[in-house]
Amino acid sequence: xxxxxxxxxxxxxxxxxxxxxxxxxxxxxxxxxxxxxxxxxxxxxxxxxxxxxxxxxxxxxxxxxxxxxxxxxxxxxxxxxxxxxxxxxxxxxxxxxxxxxxxxxxxxxxxxxxxxxxxxxxxxxxxxxxxxxxxxxxxxxxxxxxxxxxxxxxxxxxxxxxxxxxxxxxxxxxxxxxxxxx
Numbered sequence: 191x192x193x194x195x196x197x198x199x200x201x202x203x204x205x206x207x208x209x210x211x212x213x214x215x216x217x218x219x220x221x222x223x224x225x226x227x228x229x230x231x232x233x234x235x236x237x238x239x240x241x242x243x244x245x246x247x248x249x250x251x252x253x254x255x256x257x258x259x260x261x262x263x264x265x266x267x268x269x270x271x272x273x274x275x276x277x278x279x280x281x282x283x284x285x286x287x288x289x290x291x292x293x294x295x296x297x298x299x300x301x302x303x304x305x306x307x308x309x310x311x312x313x314x315x316x317x318x319x320x321x322x323x324x325x326x327x328x329x330x331x332x333x334x335x336x337x338x339x340x341x342x343x344x345x346x347x348x349x350x351x352x353x354x355x356x357x358x359x360x361x362x363x364x365x366x367x368x369x370x371x372x
Contacts (some may be wrong), residue, residue, distance in 0.1 A: 191220040191221065191222065191246070191247055191248075191249075192219060192220070192221045192222075192247055192248075192249040192250070192251055192367050192370075193221070193222050193224065193243055193244065193246070193247035193249070193250050193251065194211070194214065194221055194222065194223040194224065194251045194253055195224050195226065195250065195251065195252050195253065195265070195268065196211065196223055196224065196225045196226060196227075196253050196254070197226055197252060197253065197254035197261055197262050197264055197265025197268065198225075198227065198253070198254055198255055198262065199227050199262050199263070199264055200227065201225065201227065204255060204296075205341075205343070205349055205352050205353060205356070206255070206296040206338075206341035206352050206353075206355070206356040206359075207253060207254070207255060207296055207356075209352075209353050209356035209357060209360065210253060210294070210296075210356050210359055210360045210363070211223065211253065212360075213356075213357055213360030213361070213364065214360060214363070214364065217360075217364045219364060219367055219368070221367075222243065222246070222247065224240070224243055226264045226265060226268055227264055230264065230268075233263075233264060233267050235267060235268055235271040235272065237271045237272050237274060240268065240271075240272040241272060241277055241285070244272070244285070244286060244289070245285060247289070248288075248289055248290060248370070249289070249290040249292060249367060249370055250286075250289055250290065250291055250292065250330075251292045251293075251294050251363065251367070252265065252291075252292065252293050252294065252295075252321075253294045253295070254294075254295050254296075255295060255296045255297075255298070255341070256295050256296065256297045256298070256317070256337075259317045260317070260320075261295075269324065273286075273324070273328060278327075278328040279327055279328055283328075284329055286328045286329060286330050287328075287329035287330070288329065288330070288331065289330050289331070290330065290331045290333050290370060291321070291324075291325035291328075291330040291331060291332050291333060292333040292335075292336070292363075292366065292367075293318060293321050293333075293335035293336070293337070294335065294336045294337065294359070294363050295335065295336075295337045296337065296338060296341040296356070296359070297337055297338065297339045297340075297341060298339075298340075298341050298342030298344075298345055315335075318335055321335070333366065336359055336362050336363045336366065337359070338355045338356070338358070338359045340352070340355060341355070341356070
């Protein structure tokens with residue numbers, strides 16, 4: 191069973207992330223989805239409830255859009271509150287040890303803009319170093335991220351293109367999660 195931590199601040203307006211969630215829900219996977227914005231619209235995150243959810247699952251998927259080269263504020267707040275001392279790290283902070291940490295995110299701009307001479311100057315993986323270090327620090331198994339570019343209708347991508355790409359990402363994520371079950 192996998193836990194999906196949804197860090198999108200407004201999932202109803204996100205064609206890409208909403209499509210991924212729908213595909214996950216329609217799959218044969220046994221998943222639990224925690225929509226942080228619905229659970230905590232005031233950002234007052236219940237650390238104990240979230241920690242209990244983490245303890246129930248061997249695979250943890252963090253689903254979100256890439257905002258300003260990082261995760262949305264609600265997901266950052268979630269990490270700040272939930273990954274606390276003596277739970278995620280510290281002398282007794284081994285509660286997440288061995289669990290799989292799986293980033294799954296969407297990127298509005300095209301891949302061609304994410305390189306040294308591109309508009310954003312860095313490859314996507316370089317923006318994931320904080321995630322990787324967080325996983326390692328908590329004793330988790332960092333799994334290479336699942337993501338795709340070109341999700342912004344504002345940047346000229348059609349809804350059909352976005353939905354197709356999101357469906358493909360969902361299938362890759364589902365396959366990853368199924369591989370863990372074997």
